[in-house]
Amino acid sequence: MTTAAAPTTPRTRSTALDWVRGVALVLVVLSHMWALWSIEALAGVPPLLHLLQSGNIAVTVFLVVAGFLLTRSLIGRDGTRADDEGRVGTIAAERPALAVLSRVVRISSQTWPLLLLVWFTTLAEGAGEVVETQTERSVLWVTTFGWNVYLQTEALLARADLGHLWYTAVYVQVTLVLVVLVRGLRHRRVVLALTLGGLLLACTAWRAHVADVEALTTALLRTTTRMDGMLWGALAAVCWPWLRPVRSVAGTVVSYALTLFAALVLLLGNSGAYLGWGGVAANLAVVAVVVAAPGLPPEGRLSRALGWRPLVVLGRYSLAVYVWHYPIFFGVGQRLPTWPAPAKAALALALLAAAVVLTVRYVERPVEAWVQRRLGARPADREELAALPLVPEPALSPAGAAAGPATAPSAPSRP
Template identity: 40%
Template sequence: MSSAVTDAQPRRTAIFDGIRGVAIVLVVLSHGWALWPMDGLISHAVTGALFQSGNYAVSVFFVVGAFVATRGLLRAVDSPGGLRPGVALARRYLRLSGQLYFLLLTVLALSVFDLTDKTPDRVTRSSLLHIATYTWNWYLQGHSASARSDLGHLWYLSVDLQVFVLILSLVYLLRRHRGWLVVALAGVLLAVVVWRTNVAGTELLYQSLLRTTVRMDAPIAGALAAAALPYLTGLVPWARRIAAVSLFALVPLLHLNVDNNAYFGWTGLLLDLALVGFLVGCSLTSPPPFVTRTLGSRVPAYLGRESLAIYLWHYPVFFFIAHHTTDWRWQARTIAAFLLVALMVTISNVLVERRVRAALAAPVWRELSGGLPAYLRERRRSRSMRVSTAETRSSETPSRRFTRS
């Protein structure tokens, strides 16, 4: 790998974080209807796009997340230990579940101690169970009236993990045939495009928005881009232009994808294409300087790094504040909600996220990457060495131990 590409890696990571940072802002704004009046905002072309772009933002998360995750899987395939599906799935599960389960425990505690929470206990238990098992989007399709409305946004994590399992399976099965992996992902994407068009035209919008097979076009597009990247080196001379044009195209696509019917049509697919073009362009060469100065700057990059925690907490906090401040003005309610979100994100980061990152960086994952038999052999060898050392020390006379010390 050239030094230029190596030096560009931190900037590229910051840029990918930055575009997710913009996406989380759009998600928060699209859920602001729980706090502030929306009539005047949605009637204007600019603010209407900013405050109604939840689907747009979710596509950003899906494409970028799947692109980064698939590149990680392909690097694991090329590593000495190879790709271990169980290890990869466990890491993904841990990455998503740490802060998610902390949120669920908090909601469970509030349902017990908050006497103003009128949600039946059975509804809370059923909702938390399906969220924890990543089947929430399936459950909501048939039980929307008997589910906790303040946790509806968590359907995204269910779809994310479900599609990751599919991508992981394809990468593992076709790990020795990269060309066929590209063909397989392209075939899945084509089938999804045809299917989502059919479902969007025949089913209720609510059902369509929650179907895994309808929402998986974006993550499959991201995975396809990652798998096809080695075959796109001929685009290197135009990579910066591709990244710049794709980034500029995301601006009008923000407005064009406000309407749900448009999102499920060609404009939604153009959004996937623009995101793929941006990621591929930035990955083939060092990102354009203006992109680094904007998306790679401190604020959007920070928001992107904390986007999971912000996504998890903002919606239930908005509902909680709106429920307990019915007599407040919307300005005060909004300030209180944003402060509480910031507080919960900080607490979650300190108590959970740091430990999750430390756990994911632990040496045990490198040992497991060699396979379970190798891991067990290493554990037995380490245990034998500890026992041998302990026996050696216990057999020494006190005078010898004193001399050694």
């Protein structure tokens, strides 16, 4: 007779991923502060200069977590969770298009209000035919998720204040690839893992090649050079049952991974090494945290650190903050060039907070609720978190049989 494991706290399960996204968001925001003040004076302090130019490494966090969550939601949840022998669940076969649609809807619920504001502001200011045409084309390519491709070839004709939205295009494009891949290999976990590993090797070699033959700004806009993070996250999700030994030494793994990531931030900054060894190291550090964090003792020091509420809250609102921060910084910097830097920063952050609260409350959540009612689907990240067995595995009975599953904690109110 087996004994069910005692219910475990959901703290590590839901907050660790939000915490790492919160850290990444802080780094992204700092990397765009140049729009409000000059950072040339920091040239003599390399670590601080790298810290304020670490946006590429920070975005790696978003991509790894996104690939991990997407793949975990596709390979099973509840009764269809993939087993350790290699069979992948049936969710990807049943409703694969829903995985893409839910993400497109969530991203659009933030980007469309921004694009409408940009468009109407351009018309109201009477900026001229050239700027209006530039805005029209930029809006079109952002809404169709081809923005990163457009920036590679028509950078001079694109709106600079929307440049950061390359991420949304790459995210949706790679989501399509992963959904098709997992659906096609849903019954063969080993083959799926080997396929993802092969793609990662090819992608890593390609990144190094592109870094040698192209300008860094162009190389960083390619889908094929930025998809490695989501592939790493997907591979971690597929290999999840085989990574239990990592979670048994979670404290050591998480400590070393966070130390490595911090070192990369302070040493690389906006360096081209991101497309080489630096990017590989950053991906591995994030994967290590994602995989090992569930093994941390719930009341341990590291668990409490990864549950620090300010960063967890930022992580839950990371999409909205990411979408709105750069256009606001850019607009304030352009329109108020004579203001002192602290005053510009204070105004920009206040406007950002207002934009996030308003769009999340009055656009994003109502749209997700409508999708849920119409399609019977939960919001993307909530479904993903519900799919994660990110609590310690059930204990084994003396006979060696697995105990009943631990009670699945509810998903956070806002991923």
